[in-house]
Amino acid sequence: MAIREELRDYVLDNYLFTDDQSKLKDDDSFLETGILDSNGVMEVIFFLEDEYGVAVAQEEMVPENLDSISRIVSFVEAKNG
């Protein structure tokens, strides 16, 4: 399964407690929608590290990299070259 789908499923399953794909758009801001809190962001980072071997540095923990499904996918793809 592609990163995008896996990530969507992870967020839907763990933070929205549903498999209804319509509940989460790829560009929904986690910050503005309140889907994730500070702990949720860290859990997503652990998920990225475990599943894709991506090491996320402190300075990379910014909304530009992590605030939506699309942004995370771009970030992970850039990291993995």
Next chain:
Amino acid sequence: MDRPSKIKNANLAWAFVTNAHAYLNSDAVVFGSRRITYAELLGNVSQIRNYLAGHEIKKGARVALYLANSPEYIALFYGVLAAGGTVVPLNTGAKSRDIKNWVGHSEANWFFFDARNREARAAIQEVGGNVRCVAIGGSSSEGAGWFDCIDTISAEARPSVDVIEADSRDLAMIIYTSGTTGRPKGVSLSHGNLKSNFTAIIDGLGLSASNRILSVLPFYYSYGNSVLNTHLLTGGCLVLENSMMYPQLIVDKFDQEHITGFYGVPSTYAILLRRTNLKEANFSSFCFMAQAGGPMPPAHISELKQLIGETDFYVMYGQTEASARLTILDARCLSEKLGSIGKAVDGVSIEIRNKEGQPAASGETGELCASGKNIMPGYWRDEALTSSVMVDDWLHTGDLAHTDDEGFLYIDGRASDMIKSGANRISPKEIEEVIAELPDVAEVAAVGVPDELMGEVIRAFVVLAPNAELGQRMIQAYCLKNLASYKVPKQISFIEELPKTQSGKVKRYLLKEY
């Protein structure tokens, strides 16, 4: 012009206005790229005050605010008080059923909300026709008759604002600390309560116009409310940052905004210590940091103190029922009295009382009781609940504590079942009420279990009805629909039966150890 005399008027807004007049050209609030001076803030407060006066707001009318920390919230807060209203700040994470409960229970006449907030739009359909709803940031055509709109709060700078005269006993705020369906708990606070406590905090922390505070605590809680007021009553500047989601951005702001002070709860500091490069941060402009909202592990205090060097670190303790603050540990005593919450702030008397209700001896654990001008007159329209914590003008906090030989106070535990997760204090009953609505649930009990970062996270124990099939996710999804997200249990455990006393009361302490 109906300008009351300075001496007589006990309105908190009057204290703000008279102080602001001395700092008209100084920054009051920074929010993203917006920088707002005290003169501009007075203009904004005046805009709201005039709007409410224009709609003939009645003195004492309850005005619910459902907005995140922002210059708009601040303008509304003082604007409502200046117009003679009582502010009812609502938790912005709350779902529409809680909003409906609180608006109904407080008999609010007004409901101000952020026009972009979807939950608020769901709520206004339920709050009832007697409540005038006003969207902040909405276009004027949008309400179509069923709610009003103020598109921007951005009036011309002014040197002053007309403020309705208030008595010190008049209510300034009602702060809801739980949202249980049957019995929402609204702490009533008068202008006199708040002013006396803010004065004590200002003295205790030595606050002044030179303070530049990075503010991350929500204003709808008494802690955030005290940060807002104490600094705007002393000519300081608040730099607003609404989320701890990206904690490194907070640390970056320390330097960018030349921050001199910072307030947090234990989880705020745990996150900064563990998830940012705090070690490399520049604290040269800092004067102080402060902590309240539950016990912070002494190891974290020591680690933080090593990083911040000469910066003062204050440990504070309080309750919403006490306006905010009951004690402060003087920063100079921190290393000697690590683990203590300090001593009573000015104007507050504290007694540790044993089971017989008598003053406890030094070293003996008892209930921490407090009296003073900052103590609430009671819970809004709930005399039974009020009399359960207020006895002969003494507030019984439910916290167990002792003093040492020098009179420093130490918290030993809590007598209540409230769960403390991050900055939030959560009644297990609220969670249990919602889960019990599911037909497949026979019984439920929620407890807080220890968590390194958040202090506690919520674990719900569920007894299913015979032959029921209900998964963890369905329970969490139902909670998310009906509760603020921070109240959704992180863990769900299914058990055969709940441990109970002979009288049928759930033994929560046993559940905590499962």
